[in-house]
Amino acid sequence: MAPPSFAAAALLALSLVAPGSAESAITQVSVESTSNAPVFDSETLQVTDASLSTLNKNQSAYFAFAKNDSSLQTRTFSNGCKVFPGDWLWPSNWVWSLFDDFLDGALIKTVPLAASCYKSWPQYNAETCETLTSDWTNSNIHAADPASVMWPLFEGRSCLPTTDSSASCTVGGYSSYAVNVSSVGQIQLAVNFARNAGLRLVVKNTGHDFNGKSTGAGALGIWTHNLKDxxxxxxxxxxxxxxxxxxxxxxxxxxxxxxxxxxxxxxxxxxxxxxxxxxxxxxxxxxxxxxxxxxxxxxxxxxxxxxxxxxxxxxxxxxxxxxxxxxxxxxxxxxxxxxxxxxxxxxxxKVGVTVSTFSFSTGTDVSADTFWAGVRSYMERFPQNADAGTYAYFWILSTGTDAFTFLMNPFFAVNHTLAQYNALVKPWYNDLEDLGISITPNSTYYDNFYDAWMAGFPLETVASSVMMTGSRLFPRSNWEDTTSFNATFAALKETVVAGHPLLAFNMKAELVNGYPSNAANPAFRNTLLHAITSTSWTDTANNTEIKTNMENFTNNVLGKWRAVSPDAGAYMSESDILEPNFQQAFYGTNYARLYKLKQRYDPTGLFYAPTGVGSENWVVKSEDGLPDQNGRLCRA
The missing domain is CATH 3.30.465.10 (Uridine Diphospho-n-acetylenolpyruvylglucosamine Reductase; domain 3)
Incomplete structure (x- = not known):
């Protein structure tokens, strides 16, 4: 039997006023900054106790604030799950219309971005589909959509661009509705509505997260992308x-x-x-x-x-x-x-930057052993480079049997003139020359960060549905003795030789003296290398084959990285969704305190995100058996 609160909720739609007669629950208030920062206009539009008092009792049941009471239980349906489309407690069309009225028309019913490719959707248009397909890997189009995310594998691949217009396209793991936020009051209404109605809630800005944190089947989405002040x-x-x-x-x-x-x-x-x-x-x-x-x-x-x-x-x-x-x-x-x-x-x-790009590969005059000697000479210098304040973004790729390419794309030397940059890298360049490896660096000094950044970093390529990634933060201690460094280098080399790409960042991220501590992964404070790799499969692979590939990648490919850095961790936003013991990997020694605070500030479990704090208390009953968000969210 449903909890009493939900039995009452089920009757709400019967007594709600007609949508058109709803008064706005958002009002303009006088706000004094408590942080020495200016107040945005969007922050003066809020829901208050006074504005809620204008609602009738049944409306208020959906949109009222929660009590600050840690004894509140998580609101779920009788099966322990968040309310899902098709459930008898799913809000009626009238309720959604009322909600939209309160939001001043900001509610968007989700239409998958690729719906134009499918005849089963009113948005079908072959020309639009063709344009979308050609732009699908461009991050801008996904950021500008209220529901789309940049890694559709973790949404559930429910509506991808296709040339088969008779294929199936569903909302799948995308949020069912999204609020196009332009004021604080709209967010307050959405938070209260989702909590009081027992809905899953997700928050999306751009949808960049590698694990699909900003999507979820049957969810109400809060889309903050247009808060641009x-x-x-x-x-x-x-x-x-x-x-x-x-x-x-x-x-x-x-x-x-x-x-x-x-x-x-x-x-x-x-x-x-x-x-x-x-x-x-x-x-x-x-x-x-x-x-x-x-x-x-x-x-x-x-x-x-x-x-x-x-x-x-x-x-x-x-x-x-x-x-x-x-x-x-x-x-x-x-x-x-x-x-x-x-x-x-x-x-x-304002800061100046030297940006340098170059590459080298195996070939007639460069054997695989020579290539790796050149790479090793670079990696040995990670401590000096990071301590000099630089940041390098590089790739190492297998291009065939005993064939490899190294791409520096770019070396980003902050606070370095061209002469200072050349002095920093000269010992490595000398080693490459001695090895017979020829490079032609394209190095340019910019007197400001913006121009250097624009020149140095390409637009991201996203939206692959046949790939998953994983990462590791390799600690400085791995460079402090020969044995540890040899093991680290061997693990990275083995990954590339096995055919997995290596995308990596030589950097450090120590907490600056005098800055207050925070909950960022402690592994960041000791790192010299943030490394990312991936696995892939054909677009004809079935779900069982994909799952097997993913598990092999997690346990065996990334397992070698963990073995040489057992006390380190990984960056949660660019990680493996199947990361074992994610609590340690993504949060380290901070996790116990974070979990306790989660129970204090979110006792009803309103905010869920895969691998987020407290996510172990929940499970997504995925439609395809993969670790995606296309399914009911239920108590574990």
Whole structure:
């Protein structure tokens, strides 16, 4: 039998007023900043106790705030699952219409991005489908859609571009509805509605996360992508910081904040990817940066956050007014403790950068052994390079039997003139010359970060449904004795020889002296190498074959990386979704404290994300048996 609260909820639709007669529950309020940052207009539009008092009793049951009571039980259907489309407690069309009225028309019923390829959808259009198919790997089109994510494998591959217009396309693991957020009040309504109705809730900014954290079958999505406000604060003051800062809406992306920083003469710490949402899940998961070897992680820069909590209340979180939550949100993972609407971060002075790209390969004059000797000479210098404040993004690829290519794409030498960069890399270049490996570096100095970043990093290629990735943060200790380094080098080489690509970053991400500690993975503080690899399969592979491939990749390919770095970890946002003991790998010694805080701030289990804090309490009953989000979310 359903819990009494749900029996009552089932009667709500019978007594709700007609949608057209609903009064708005969002009102403009006077807001005084509690963090020394300006108040965005979107933050003055809120749901308050007074505005909710205008609703009738039945409406209020759907949209009321939660009590701050840790004894609240998770609201699920009688089978222990979140309410799902087709269930008798799924909100009626009238209820969704009422919700949309309260949101001022911001509710979007999900239409899969590729629906134009399928005759079963009204959006079918062969020309549109052709255009979409050619652009499918472009991250911009997925970021600009309220439900689409950049790794459809973890949505459930329910509606991919196709030339077979009679094939099946379903909403699958995408959220059923999404709120196109333009105000704090809309987020509050969505949080309250999902919690009170027992719905799954997901939060999406761009959809970059490698494991599909921002999607979920039957979910209500909160789409923060259009919260684009940016305010520069020349003189931010708090008990622990006095200096320039920037406040960013949750939808601000890397290219937007970097362009603004260049315009105003400062440097912001953000990701290398052009469309990554800097103020979204990126910073909440830690956020490594081309500037990390000097300034640490993006999470380390945060001075305050504006957040809608699981109880629906809007708060500003700082080190002074809520030290526990301030610690947890910065690095403890997106979609875990609340919906972040804006972030205020310290900024750095204008900085010059030398950017260099080059490559070398096996060939007539370069044997495989010689190639690997050249790679080893580079890897041996990781401590010196990172300590010099540089960040390198490189690939090592197998191109055939005993055939390999190394791509430096790019070496990003912050605070280095061209002469200083050449002096730094000269010992390695000399080794390559002695080995008979010829390179032709294309090295250019830029007097600002933005131009260097634009020149150095390509637009991300995304949306593969025949590939999964995994990563590892290799610690400095692996470079401190010959035995450890030999084992590390051998594990990385074996991965490439076996046909798996190596995409890696030579960097460090130490917490800068004087910066407050946070929940970012402690493994970041000791790392010299963030390495990513992948496995793939044909597009004709069945689900059993895919699952076998994934498990082999997790246990055997990545198992070798874990074996040489057993006390390290991995970056949660670019990781293997099947990572064993994800609590240790992604959160390290922080996990126990994070889990305790999760129970305090989200006692109803409203915020779920795969591999997020507390996710072990839940299971997705996937339609295809793969670790994706296309299925009911249920208590484990």
């Amino acid at each position: 940016i305010d520069y604060i020349p003189h931010y003051r708090s008990s622990g910081y006095n200096g320039p800062a920037v406040k960013m809406g949750a939808g601000v992306q890397a290219h937007e904040i970097y362009e603004k920083a260049n315009e105003l003469g400062f440097t912001a710490v953000g990701g290398e990817g052009k469309t990554v949402g800097v103020a979204g899940g990126y910073v909440l998961g830690g956020g490594h940066s081309p500037l990390s070897s000097i300034y640490g992680l993006a999470a380390d820069q945060v001075l305050s956050l504006d957040v809608v909590l699981a109880n629906g209340r809007f708060v500003t979180v700082t080190e002074e007014n809520n030290p526990d939550l301030f610690w947890a949100i910065r690095g403890g993972g997106g979609g875990t403790f609340g919906v972040v609407t804006s972030v205020t971060s310290r900024v750095q002075p």
